[in-house]
Amino acid sequence: MRVKTVLRKLLGLCRATVIVGWELADGAGDEGARPKLVVWVRTKVRRRGRCGRCGTLASWYDRGDGQRRWRHVDVAFATCELVADAPRVNCPTHGPTVAAVPWARHDSAFTRAFEDLVVHDAIVGNKQAAADRYGISWRAANNACVRVATEALGRVDLLDGLVAIAIDEVKYKKGQRYLTVVCDHFTGRVVWAAKGRSQDTVHSFFDALGERAAALQFVSADGAEWIHPVVAERAPEAIVCLDTFHVIQWATDAVDEVRRGEWNTLRRSGAAGAAKETKGLRWLLLRNWENLTGAQRGVIRDLERANRRLFRAWQLKEELRDIFSLPLLSAQRALDDWLAWASRSKLGPFVRLARTIRRFRASIEATIEWRLTNGIAESNNAAIARIRTNARGFHDPQAFIAMIMLNRADLTPDLPWVA
Numbered sequence: 291m292r293v294k295t296v297l298r299k300l301l302g303l304c305r306a307t308v309i310v311g312w313e314l315a316d317g318a319g320d321e322g323a324r325p326k327l328v329v330w331v332r333t334k335v336r337r338r339g340r341c342g343r344c345g346t347l348a349s350w351y352d353r354g355d356g357q358r359r360w361r362h363v364d365v366a367f368a369t370c371e372l373v374a375d376a377p378r379v380n381c382p383t384h385g386p387t388v389a390a391v392p393w394a395r396h397d398s399a400f401t402r403a404f405e406d407l408v409v410h411d412a413i414v415g416n417k418q419a420a421a422d423r424y425g426i427s428w429r430a431a432n433n434a435c436v437r438v439a440t441e442a443l444g445r446v447d448l449l450d451g452l453v454a455i456a457i458d459e460v461k462y463k464k465g466q467r468y469l470t471v472v473c474d475h476f477t478g479r480v481v482w483a484a485k486g487r488s489q490d491t492v493h494s495f496f497d498a499l500g501e502r503a504a505a506l507q508f509v510s511a512d513g514a515e516w517i518h519p520v521v522a523e524r525a526p527e528a529i530v531c532l533d534t535f536h537v538i539q540w541a542t543d544a545v546d547e548v549r550r551g552e553w554n555t556l557r558r559s560g561a562a563g564a565a566k567e568t569k570g571l572r573w574l575l576l577r578n579w580e581n582l583t584g585a586q587r588g589v590i591r592d593l594e595r596a597n598r599r600l601f602r603a604w605q606l607k608e609e610l611r612d613i614f615s616l617p618l619l620s621a622q623r624a625l626d627d628w629l630a631w632a633s634r635s636k637l638g639p640f641v642r643l644a645r646t647i648r649r650f651r652a653s654i655e656a657t658i659e660w661r662l663t664n665g666i667a668e669s670n671n672a673a674i675a676r677i678r679t680n681a682r683g684f685h686d687p688q689a690f691i692a693m694i695m696l697n698r699a700d701l702t703p704d705l706p707w708v709a
């Protein structure tokens with residue numbers, strides 16, 4: 291077998307790439323340096339003369355900056371680099387642009403295969419781990435993610451065929467920095483994300499959706515004031531549902547508020563022991579009953595005697611949760627009872643919650659009637675929180691959006707050797 295044939299197989303080069311020559315630099319002299327396989331390549335004549343940005347046939351412009359180098363996938367202990375001329379063509383749309391090459395994306399110092407590996411690892415683990423593994427900077431790994439996401443988004447139209455969507459907000463940075471995220475209820479995929487959380491942001495989603503908005507049958511959202519009016523205007527036929535996930539969150543927030551109130555009262559009255567106990571209850575109270583251990587359930591049962599107000603708050607939360615699994619008619623009756631009970635409960639946060647629920651009642655009943663599960667919104671929320679934690683927060687919303695789309699829109703690149 292000829293060396294060039296071996297190289298072509300080892301490096302996974304496609305037919306449009308011609309190997310011109312190669313050299314193995316052994317890295318001697320440099321302590322600890324890895325050997326480097328340098329391979330000179332060129333684009334097959336038939337595939338030359340295309341714009342690097344859009345792929346349109348374009349005429350020769352000039353030699354550009356001469357030769358360029360692209361880091362390629364390592365070959366065992368050696369690193370690997372492709373070297374080629376990078377002439378410019380004169381694209382009718384983009385003007386003088388470096389010609390497209392089959393082995394790399396436009397404007398990248400990495401080959402496509404190398405970049406896909408980096409992005410793959412950045413998604414499975416995190417960007418820093420990927421950067422360390424391939425010996426590149428965090429910034430380079432980040433740029434690779436943005437480039438791959440942008441390319442993938444240009445290839446697919448995620449907004450096609452939407453029937454039921456969830457609109458939600460996601461925090462990307464301390465302070466009031468949010469993204470608006472839209473996901474498809476049926477596939478669970480994130481289909482759109484943009485910076486901001488305002489009526490304008492929701493409008494720009496509907497602008498992108500265009501006439502397809504008429505096909506929307508369900509839109510679920512949290513109670514945010516900035517979502518509902520826009521949905522009513524742009525998708526008047528759609529039934530607006532309130533994500534169960536958010537209603538339950540309101541209730542758990544209310545429980546926590548009651549608990550903090552009780553804790554403060556006890557502390558001020560000098561019952562230090564009881565106050566401490568109340569503080570320790572925090573996570574227990576927010577957990578779902580079915581997820582509690584026997585001992586933890588005992589603690590909740592004891593609460594009935596120890597702190598009636600807190601116990602009532604907990605009961606109200608659990609009862610509200612149960613309503614969402616009832617058939618519509620029973621749920622409506624149960625909701626009437628619940629609202630009456632909450633309003634009379636003498637627990638400020640629940641009196642307020644009852645008011646909110648009355649205001650959103652139609653959307654809540656729609657959720658129960660159409661059984662739009664909250665699993666998708668919930669799992670997306672959890673996954674997005676994980677992405678944010680892995681990155682220790684995001685300063686650049688575009689980088690966050692790129693990671694969300696790569697992760698949650700099924701845009702993760704295949705491993706280079708998967709045909």
Ligand SMILES: [Zn+2]
Nearest residue numbers: 341344381384
């Ligand atoms: Zn072009």
